[in-house]
Amino acid sequence: MSKLRHVNTRLGIIIFTAAAFIQPMAGLAQTQPEKPQKIVMNDSGGATQAANKKTFYDAFEQKYGIKVQTTSPVDLGKLRAMVQAGNIEWTVTEIAGPDAVLAERSGLLEPLDLSVIDLSKFPEHLRNRKYVFPKSAYSxxxxxxxxxxxxxxxxxxxxxxxxxxxxxxxxxxxxxxxxxxxxxxxxxxxxxxxxxxxxxxxxxxxxxxxxxxxxxxxxxxxxxxxxxxxxxxxxxxxxxxxxxxxxxxxxxxxxxxxxxxxKESAFGIPKGAKDAYWGQRLLALVADAKLQGAYANIIGYPGLNLEATQYTDPKIVPYLPTSPENLPKQFWVNLEWWSDNRAAIQERWARWLLE
Known part of the structure; x- marks a missing residue:
């Protein structure tokens, strides 16, 4: 295997061009359903989950009076099995790396309601996302x-x-x-x-x-x-x-x-999630610049709302991958390329470690 299949488009290349105007996705406007007692958020656990709770999850509970129950770990195989069985346990799930590409391609996610989720302050290439919510960046x-x-x-x-x-x-x-x-x-x-x-x-x-x-x-x-x-x-x-x-x-x-x-860390709503309406509103809060700034202050990972640095402690900004000083020094991992080629390379990697 030398040069594998090249995918020109990718999840992660920030291109700053003229501002885009977001049109709400047709057909997603919904009448508010009855509030559930809880929604279930599946994320990677640990320090990330703790920071999510102190910012996004607590804000959701305070605004809507709905408890956010957390589970982990993140598991694409379990997401696929849930959707195929029509038995969805999660309201929203984190999606790791190339798995975000696979989840979208496999039809495992609900479309994002861009009439509720405001991506207008996100990098240009992320503003019209259809299924994968760009939660944060890490390096x-x-x-x-x-x-x-x-x-x-x-x-x-x-x-x-x-x-x-x-x-x-x-x-x-x-x-x-x-x-x-x-x-x-x-x-x-x-x-x-x-x-x-x-x-x-x-x-x-x-x-x-x-x-x-x-x-x-x-x-x-x-x-x-x-x-x-x-x-x-x-x-x-x-x-x-x-x-x-x-x-x-x-x-x-x-x-x-x-x-x-x-790289981009992503969230998505499983296809067929019964409380998808409330999942959309959780994601709307995750997109909020003030909450993203508070999140970065806790854990050192920034959200992708470009206004979040205004609400981030200036002492922390130098430690963020998206700071004006740090971002130009780095490269974006091409998650679509890895989605296409990961399986074969992972097998080769396992053999190589044993050599």
């Missing part, structure tokens, strides 16, 4: 121990990450081909705007070079940054919010935004 970036590499003299890009002579010490990376193959190609000299379609053979060849220096392949967000805190690694990758939560507690970790991989 996988380089982090290093600032007490090992002092005065900002740690690795500044993926070429440096691969340079074990100039920057010695054990590394950690996620146990996933997604993003790691992009990082390998960047380390090998590919320009960020030339990454897709990925040259998979070239990427795995480059991964062979760094593999002996990976002390641990992390599988959870909590594990990723903690490996640096515990000094099992001196350089690694993690989601920006995981680094931020430790940095604000005083951990000696430096965050490197250059060549970071930025």
């Amino acid at each position: 996988t970036i380089i982090g290093y121990r600032s007490d090992v590499f002092k005065d900002g003299k740690g690795p500044q890009n993926w070429k440096d990450f691969w340079d074990v002579k100039k920057f010695p010490g054990p590394r950690t990376m996620q146990n996933s081909p997604i993003e790691n193959l992009e990082f390998a190609l960047l380390a090998d000299g590919v320009e960020p705007d030339k990454l897709y379609p990925l040259d998979v053979d070239r990427a795995f060849k480059k991964m062979n070079e760094i593999k002996p220096h990976i002390a641990a392949w992390w599988t959870t967000g909590a594990q990723s940054a903690q490996l640096l805190v515990d000094q099992e690694a001196v350089i690694g990758t993690a989601w920006n919010g995981r680094y931020y939560s430790l940095v604000k507690e005083g951990a000696p970790i430096a965050m490197v935004w250059n060549q970071g991989a930025i």
